[in-house]
Amino acid sequence: xxxxxxxxxxxxxxxxxxxxxxxxxxxxxxxxxxxxxxxxxxxxxxxxxxxxxxxxxxxxxxxxxxxxxxxxxxxxxxxxxxxxxxxxxxxxxxxxxxxxxxxxxxxxxxxxxxxxxxxxxxxxxxxxxxxxxxxxxxxxxxxxxxxxxxxxxxxxxxxxxxxxxxxxxxxxxxxxxxxxxxxxxxxxxxxxxxxxxxxxxxxxxxxxxxxxxxxxxxxxxxxxxxxxxxxxxxxxxxxxxxxxxxxxxxxxxxxxxxxxxxxxxxxxxxxxxxxxxxxxxxxxxxxxxxxxxxxxxxxxxxxxxxxxxxxxxxxxxxxxxxxxxxxxxxxxxxxxxxxxxxxxxxxxxxxxxxxxxxxxxxxxxxxxxxxxxxxxxxxxxxxxxxxxxxxxxxxxxxxxxxxxxxxxxxxxxxxxxxxxxxxxxxxxxxxxxxxxxxxxxxxxxxxxxxxxxxxxxxxxxxxxxxxxxxxxxxxxxxxxxxxxxxxxxx
Numbered sequence: 176x177x178x179x180x181x182x183x184x185x186x187x188x189x190x191x192x193x194x195x196x197x198x199x200x201x202x203x204x205x206x207x208x209x210x211x212x213x214x215x216x217x218x219x220x221x222x223x224x225x226x227x228x229x230x231x232x233x234x235x236x237x238x239x240x241x242x243x244x245x246x247x248x249x250x251x252x253x254x255x256x257x258x259x260x261x262x263x264x265x266x267x268x269x270x271x272x273x274x275x276x277x278x279x280x281x282x283x284x285x286x287x288x289x290x291x292x293x294x295x296x297x298x299x300x301x302x303x304x305x306x307x308x309x310x311x312x313x314x315x316x317x318x319x320x321x322x323x324x325x326x327x328x329x330x331x332x333x334x335x336x337x338x339x340x341x342x343x344x345x346x347x348x349x350x351x352x353x354x355x356x357x358x359x360x361x362x363x364x365x366x367x368x369x370x371x372x373x374x375x376x377x378x379x380x381x382x383x384x385x386x387x388x389x390x391x392x393x394x395x396x397x398x399x400x401x402x403x404x405x406x407x408x409x410x411x412x413x414x415x416x417x418x419x420x421x422x423x424x425x426x427x428x429x430x431x432x433x434x435x436x437x438x439x440x441x442x443x444x445x446x447x448x449x450x451x452x453x454x455x456x457x458x459x460x461x462x463x464x465x466x467x468x469x470x471x472x473x474x475x476x477x478x479x480x481x482x483x484x485x486x487x488x489x490x491x492x493x494x495x496x497x498x499x500x501x502x503x504x505x506x507x508x509x510x511x512x513x514x515x516x517x518x519x520x521x522x523x524x525x526x527x528x529x530x531x532x533x534x535x536x537x538x539x540x541x542x543x544x545x546x547x548x549x550x551x552x553x554x555x556x557x558x559x560x561x562x563x564x565x566x567x568x569x570x571x572x573x574x575x576x577x578x579x580x581x582x583x584x585x586x587x588x589x590x591x592x593x594x595x596x597x598x599x600x601x602x603x604x605x606x607x608x609x610x611x612x613x614x615x616x617x618x619x620x621x622x623x624x625x626x627x628x629x630x631x632x633x634x635x636x637x638x639x640x641x642x643x644x645x646x647x648x649x650x651x652x653x654x655x656x657x658x659x660x661x662x663x664x665x
Contacts, residue, residue, distance in 0.1 A: 251296040321364045322378060395442055399455055459510075486518040496520065503641075505534035521585045521641075523665065538587055542662035546592065547580040550658040553596070565597065567653045571613050577643035580660045584643045588664040593647070594632040595654040598624050602651025606637045609644030616648050624654070636664075 247256040261273035275284040286299030301310040312328035319325035330342035344353035355375030363370050377386035388405035396402040407419035421429035432452035440447050454463040465473040475483045488502050501520030505527075515527040517534060525534040552572075554563045558579040566572050576582040576589050595604055603620040611617075624631040639645050647656055 252300070252302065318366060319364075321372060322376070393443075398441055398449060399453070486516060486524070488518050488520050505536075506532065508532065523585070523587070536587060538664045540590075540662060540664050542590070543581060543660070546659045546661045548657070549576045549578070549580045549582075549591070549660050550574045550656065552655045552657070556657075565599075565653045565655050566647070566649045568599070568602065568649060568651060570653070571616075571646055571648045572656070573609055573644050573646050574658055575642070575644050576639055576658075576660060582639070582643055582660055582663045583665075585641055586639060586643065586663040586665055588636050588638050589645070589660055590634075590636055590662040590664070591645075592632060592634045592659040592661065593622060594630065594657040594659075595622055595624060595649075596630050596657065598627055598629040598631075598652055598654040600627050600652035601625055602649060602654065604654070604656070605648045605650070606635065607646055607648070608638050609640035609642065609646055611646065613646075613648070616646070624652075627652070634661075 241258045243256050243258045245256050247253045259273070261271075263270055263272045273284065275282075277283045284299070286297070288294050288298040299310070301308070303309050310328075312326070314325045314327045316325035328342070330340075332339055332341045342353070344351075346352045353375070355373070357370055357372075357374040361370035362368060364372070375386065377384070379385050386405070388403070390402045390404050392402045394402070405419075407417075409416055409418045419430070421431075423429050430452070432450070434447055434449075434451040438447035439445065441449070452463070454461075456462050465471075477483045503521060504519055504523075505517050505525035509532045511527050511530070511532055511534075513527060513530050515534075517525045517527075519525070524537045526537050527534045548558055550560055551558065552563055552566060560574075560578065562572060576586075576591075577584055582589055591606070593604070593606055595602075601624065603623040605616055605619055606621045607616050621635055621637075622631045622633045637645050647658075649656070
């Protein structure tokens with residue numbers, strides 16, 4: 176055994192009833208171990224202990240305490256004033272620097288910080304300045320049930336008034352604060368087959384979540400940005416599993432998003448108006464999909480007078496979009512399925528009634544409480560439209576239905592009652608779309624009359640142009656024209 180220097184002081188080491196000073200008096204002993212002596216060498220001089228040689232020391236009897244009473248300013252992790260140091264020097268020595276073995280029910284290695292210490296650092300701590308873990312735990316038991324006691328690392332909070340985490344991971348680097356990594360060859364809990372349980376797993380037998388994630392950043396993060404509370408990623412392109420999967424055997428939702436009423440907008444201001452549950456697919460798949468084998472594929476419920484479903488035309492969802500920039504009409508490509516709904520930039524709703532492209536506009540009829548006059552060519556009669564006076568034979572006039580009525584621009588059709596008065600002879604009238612060229616007017620009569628000084632009326636539905644205008648053509652003889660509107664179709 177190598178040389179040993181034994182210095183006895185009465186104030187620097189902890190009391191031990193089994194260790195006596197060389198003069199026979201009870202004392203306190205500090206041992207400085209030279210290189211190579213180690214703790215095994217120290218064992219050889221402890222009077223009440225038995226020890227073998229330095230290469231295999233064995234201790235029997237009562238507890239030995241090593242104590243350091245020197246101050247280092249209170250900085251956690253400062254080297255040089257430890258109570259016990261175990262050091263392995265050769266690079267080819269793979270042994271543990273400190274190893275504790277127990278055949279009893281206690282911990283093999285334990286850190287115990289008393290409640291009286293004004294200390295908030297971990298009771299047991301490990302720092303690795305290289306590529307290894309700061310603290311690692313390995314369990315070599317061959318069998319244990321799922322979530323059984325044979326854990327590699329375990330954290331337990333025993334006081335019911337302690338709200339701290341049982342296990343806590345923190346990183347200032349690019350790694351995960353807590354990570355579970357199960358290799359592909361891992362067997363199932365019974366030791367056979369493949370392991371199909373989650374790599375990271377949490378079970379709460381009370382009212383709390385099985386796994387919870389919280390992100391406390393105050394930075395402005397874009398929608399679907401990286402500061403997530405919980406993240407699930409499937410990295411392999413041939414893996415068709417869900418990135419996040421929720422399963423319930425109770426009455427709750429398998430996956431739920433719950434945004435509180437006072438949540439702020441994405442920029443930290445105003446009110447959060449985005450969906451509580453949201454999905455973005457950057458390919459050709461759906462943003463959110465739902466399948467039920469016995470019920471509904473999806474359920475939606477609006478609140479506070481809001482609709483159950485809102486369709487937003489993404490190219491025209493901002494206030495103040497110029498009319499020329501609005502999306503007009505349904506999609507033009509053929510990659511669509513039966514049952515698709517599409518809202519264009521004008522608010523028109525289209526339904527695809529076949530696979531491919533067979534969109535038809537879904538209409539809604541709006542009836543005025545009372546008819547509204549849109550046009551009267553007779554001088555002195557309301558409304559005060561321009562171009563007063565009879566329309567001559569073979570003449571065409573454009574009429575803006577939106578000028579004096581509640582017909583909106585972009586209406587699909589107008590429900591009108593059209594009349595002629597003060598006719599000059601036999602004739603007819605045709606009402607048609609305001610964008611149709613005069614030479615392409617339809618060969619159809621909306622109203623006919625049999626002679627001079629006649630009055631004739633007819634109710635019809637006509638499609639205005641996007642600005643809300645129609646045209647009226649008189650054939651055979653001139654007459655005054657009156658147009659009343661009773662409603663429209665969107």
